[in-house]
Amino acid sequence: xxxxxxxxxxxxxxxxxxxxxxxxxxxxxxxxxxxxxxxxxxxxxxxxxxxxxxxxxxxxxxxxxxxxxxxxxxxxxxxxxxxxxxxxxxxxxxxxxxxxxxxxxxxxxxxxxxxxxxxxxxxxxxxxxxxxxxxxxxxxxxxxxxxxxxxxxxxxxxxxxxxxxxxxxxxxxxxxxxxxxxxxxxxxxxxxxxxxxxxxxxxxxxxxxxxxxxxxxxxxxxxxxxxxxxxxxxxxxxxxxxxxxxxxxxxxxxxxxxxxxxxxxxxxxxxxxxxxxxxxxxxxxxxxxxxxxxxxxxxxxxxxxxxxxxxxxxxxxxxxxxxxxxxxxxxxxxxxxxxxxxxxxxxxxxxxxxxxxxxxxxxxxxxxxxxxxxxxxxxxxxxxxxxxxxxxxxxxxxxxxxxxxxxxxxxxxxxxxxxxxxxxxxxxxxxxxxxxxxxxxxxxxxxxxxxxxxxxxxxxxxxxxxxxxxxxxxxxxxxxxxxxxxxxxxxxxxxxxxxxxxxxxxxxxxxxxxxxxxxxxxxxxxxxxxxxxxxxxxxxxxxxxxxxxxxxxxxxxxxxxxxxxxxxxxxxxxxxxxxxxxxxxxxxxxxxxxxxxxxxxxxxxxxxxxxxxxxxxxxxxxxxxxxxxxxxxxxxxxxxxxxxxxxxxxxxxxxxxxxxxxxxxxxxxxxxxxxxxxxx
Amino acid sequence: xxxxxxxxxxxxxxxxxxxxxxxxxxxxxxxxxxxxxxxxxxxxxxxxxxxxxxxxxxxxxxxxxxxxxxxxxxxxxxxxxxxxxxxxxxxxxxxxxxxxxxxxxxxxxxxxxx
Numbered sequence: 001x002x003x004x005x006x007x008x009x010x011x012x013x014x015x016x017x018x019x020x021x022x023x024x025x026x027x028x029x030x031x032x033x034x035x036x037x038x039x040x041x042x043x044x045x046x047x048x049x050x051x052x053x054x055x056x057x058x059x060x061x062x063x064x065x066x067x068x069x070x071x072x073x074x075x076x077x078x079x080x081x082x083x084x085x086x087x088x089x090x091x092x093x094x095x096x097x098x099x100x101x102x103x104x105x106x107x108x109x110x111x112x113x114x115x116x117x118x119x120x121x122x123x124x125x126x127x128x129x130x131x132x133x134x135x136x137x138x139x140x141x142x143x144x145x146x147x148x149x150x151x152x153x154x155x156x157x158x159x160x161x162x163x164x165x166x167x168x169x170x171x172x173x174x175x176x177x178x179x180x181x182x183x184x185x186x187x188x189x190x191x192x193x194x195x196x197x198x199x200x201x202x203x204x205x206x207x208x209x210x211x212x213x214x215x216x217x218x219x220x221x222x223x224x225x226x227x228x229x230x231x232x233x234x235x236x237x238x239x240x241x242x243x244x245x246x247x248x249x250x251x252x253x254x255x256x257x258x259x260x261x262x263x264x265x266x267x268x269x270x271x272x273x274x275x276x277x278x279x280x281x282x283x284x285x286x287x288x289x290x291x292x293x294x295x296x297x298x299x300x301x302x303x304x305x306x307x308x309x310x311x312x313x314x315x316x317x318x319x320x321x322x323x324x325x326x327x328x329x330x331x332x333x334x335x336x337x338x339x340x341x342x343x344x345x346x347x348x349x350x351x352x353x354x355x356x357x358x359x360x361x362x363x364x365x366x367x368x369x370x371x372x373x374x375x376x377x378x379x380x381x382x383x384x385x386x387x388x389x390x391x392x393x394x395x396x397x398x399x400x401x402x403x404x405x406x407x408x409x410x411x412x413x414x415x416x417x418x419x420x421x422x423x424x425x426x427x428x429x430x431x432x433x434x435x436x437x438x439x440x441x442x443x444x445x446x447x448x449x450x451x452x453x454x455x456x457x458x459x460x461x462x463x464x465x466x467x468x469x470x471x472x473x474x475x476x477x478x479x480x481x482x483x484x485x486x487x488x489x490x491x492x493x494x495x496x497x498x499x500x501x502x503x504x505x506x507x508x509x510x511x512x513x514x515x516x517x518x519x520x521x522x523x524x525x526x527x528x529x530x531x532x533x534x535x536x537x538x539x540x541x542x543x544x545x546x547x548x549x550x551x552x553x554x555x556x557x558x559x560x561x562x563x564x565x566x567x568x569x570x571x572x573x574x575x576x577x578x579x580x581x582x583x584x585x586x587x588x589x590x591x592x593x594x595x596x597x598x599x600x601x602x603x604x605x606x607x608x609x610x611x612x613x614x615x616x617x618x619x620x621x622x623x624x625x626x627x628x629x630x631x632x633x634x635x636x637x638x639x640x641x642x643x644x645x646x647x648x649x650x651x652x653x654x655x656x657x658x659x660x661x662x663x664x665x666x667x668x669x670x671x672x673x674x675x676x677x678x679x680x
Numbered sequence: 681x682x683x684x685x686x687x688x689x690x691x692x693x694x695x696x697x698x699x700x701x702x703x704x705x706x707x708x709x710x711x712x713x714x715x716x717x718x719x720x721x722x723x724x725x726x727x728x729x730x731x732x733x734x735x736x737x738x739x740x741x742x743x744x745x746x747x748x749x750x751x752x753x754x755x756x757x758x759x760x761x762x763x764x765x766x767x768x769x770x771x772x773x774x775x776x777x778x779x780x781x782x783x784x785x786x787x788x789x790x791x792x793x794x
Contacts, residue, residue: 586773
């Protein structure tokens with residue numbers, strides 16, 4: 001495919017070529033006529049055909065060259081016409097002045113020279129007319145409808161037909177001509193673009209249009225004068241095509257001129273409306289463009305002042321928890337004076353009014369106030385969803401200077417500002433929420449890494465653990481440590497609190513566990529030292545509950561102690577019964593001195609094959625069903641009783657399945673953890 | 681979620697806790713208890729007969745005032761705890777640090793001792 005530039009270039013070359021060909025053939029024909037004896041080597045229709053080609057190339061050239069119209073380019077388009085017209089007129093005038101300087105010498109009576117002059121004009125005029133025509137097309141079809149496009153297409157086809165007028169019978173020529181004039185008038189009614197010109201642009205357009213009409217008149221006269229004066233001119237093209245194009249461009253220029261002229265007085269209103277729309281946009285877009293609440297108030301102040309033409313104004317609002325005053329053309333002391341004056345008046349106080357009710361109310365209180373130049377005041381409350389944000393106060397020197405329309409538009413500005421500010425608040429909330437979620441994700445990752453993938457075991461027992469966290473990060477913790485070939489340390493715990501602080505305390509607990517477990521301490525001593533270690537880093541209301549176990553293979557014995565953690569459940573294979581150990585204990589971090597030792601009750605027991613040790617967190621016993629009943633200790637013990645013959649993973653699955661069935665939902669509110677140790 | 685009523689009579693302030701104390705409502709409990717411990721009467725009764733649930737955050741609030749109560753020589757007793765709530769205090773070991781009794785009379789006896 002050809003690029004746009006390529007098409008423009010080819011059209012230009014083609015135009016130049018066809019004009020040269022037209023001129024050449026024309027002059028050849030003229031020569032042969034003058035000498036009468038010589039028969040022209042070419043047909044008399046050649047110049048006309050080349051003219052058609054010339055006009056078509058120009059059409060393509062300008063069609064691609066002149067861009068579609070926008071509200072900002074209207075005057076530029078008119079400027080283009082003006083420049084083209086100026087160039088062509090200047091060239092034409094230069095040629096004529098040459099004619100004038102030479103006087104009526106015999107040289108200038110030469111038909112060939114006169115014909116050349118005519119041919120040059122026949123090149124210049126279509127260039128001007130077609131460029132104008134394309135500009136008019138852009139303007140007519142600005143904000144087009146289907147009907148307009150259809151009408152315009154028909155108009156262009158008719159013009160194409162008129163190009164061939166030298167080959168048409170006289171009647172057809174007349175029909176085409178009048179049809180073109182009528183359609184031209186019909187199409188000239190489309191001038192929506194005029195409404196979008198501001199006051200200055202309208203004046204410019206008027207000037208440019210007058211000049212354009214002068215060019216048109218000039219060309220009309222010079223071309224048809226020549227045609228009348230010299231009957232020997234060959235090319236017949238000037239009749240229908242050029243004439244109808246001249247008339248159409250002239251009509252549209254005249255119509256535009258008149259419409260612009262009549263629109264001049266009202267253009268300020270239209271401009272103001274347009275400005276209001278733009279300001280509205282600014283207010284509503286302030287949220288998206290990452291501006292601040294402060295800037296919204298500043299825009300509101302500026303737009304309200306401009307819309308109402310107020311002499312002074314201020315806004316009082318709370319911005320970022322601070323009372324802020326935005327002022328326009330008014331001092332802090334004057335504001336203070338006006339406020340004191342108005343609050344001292346006994347009738348309605350507009351400042352109170354602003355705080356209590358919606359709507360607007362012009363107040364005339366200032367008329368009697370001395371010392372300020374203002375005579376009218378209006379107070380508009382700024383609210384979002386019943387919440388009072390602040391108020392906008394507008395002042396004018398004129399008496400009763402605020403009419404209903406101005407106040408209504410200002411009210412919509414105020415409403416829009418409220419919406420923008422609400423948008424800001426929602427957005428910052430969303431951002432804070434997003435940050436919180438991100439933090440939670442990190443905490444969750446940290447937490448999941450703190451829990452071991454595999455627990456230490458030896459051939460005396462099998463061990464399995466399961467832990468699930470609710471939406472929020474909880475503080476369930478378990479771990480194991482192989483003290484030596486025979487001894488394994490085991491811990492289960494729950495850190496109070498949720499979120500990042502829980503994850504943080506959990507990681508501290510893990511550090512304490514791994515530091516102390518390798519010292520091979522008796523469980524009571526472990527708890528005492530762990531309490532000492534972790535107390536210093538817990539805040540006032542936080543604590544950690546743990547149970548600590550040492551499983552000794554050589555003596556088939558388990559030593560353990562409990563620090564506020566859920567009582568341990570133990571299934572005794574010989575007795576065939578599961579029961580909770582009842583030793584006392586105190587959570588870590590509750591007593592932060594040496595007296596903690598008084599609250600530790602270590603225990604020990606020996607195990608037999610088939611015995612099961614069940615460790616868990618309160619997420620299991622406190623899980624609730626839809627009736628609000630807790631899963632509870634008894635249900636857990638009974639469940640273990642019934643399924644103790646299963647291996648450790650089997651029992652674990654049974655417990656989890658039972659728990660979910662009890663709750664009747666897939667998401668639990670709390671974290672829960674189980675560790676099953678089955679002795680062999 | 682939680683309602684805390686305060687009444688003061690003869691050097692004894694009674695806080696009645698009704699409802700559930702979880703992570704968010706524990707802030708209310710903390711405020712009420714802090715007020716009583718720092719500026720209230722020397723005797724404090726906590727009526728837990730309307731307390732249906734307490735989370736670890738709620739326990740943390742009680743725990744955080746144990747030291748203050750001791751140093752200020754205040755006497756505090758909790759009464760009317762239902763079995764479940766009592767169990768939660770017991771498991772954590774707070775029953776060894778706080779006075780948990782069944783009835784108001786018992787609680788009054790504890791607070792008036794001394």
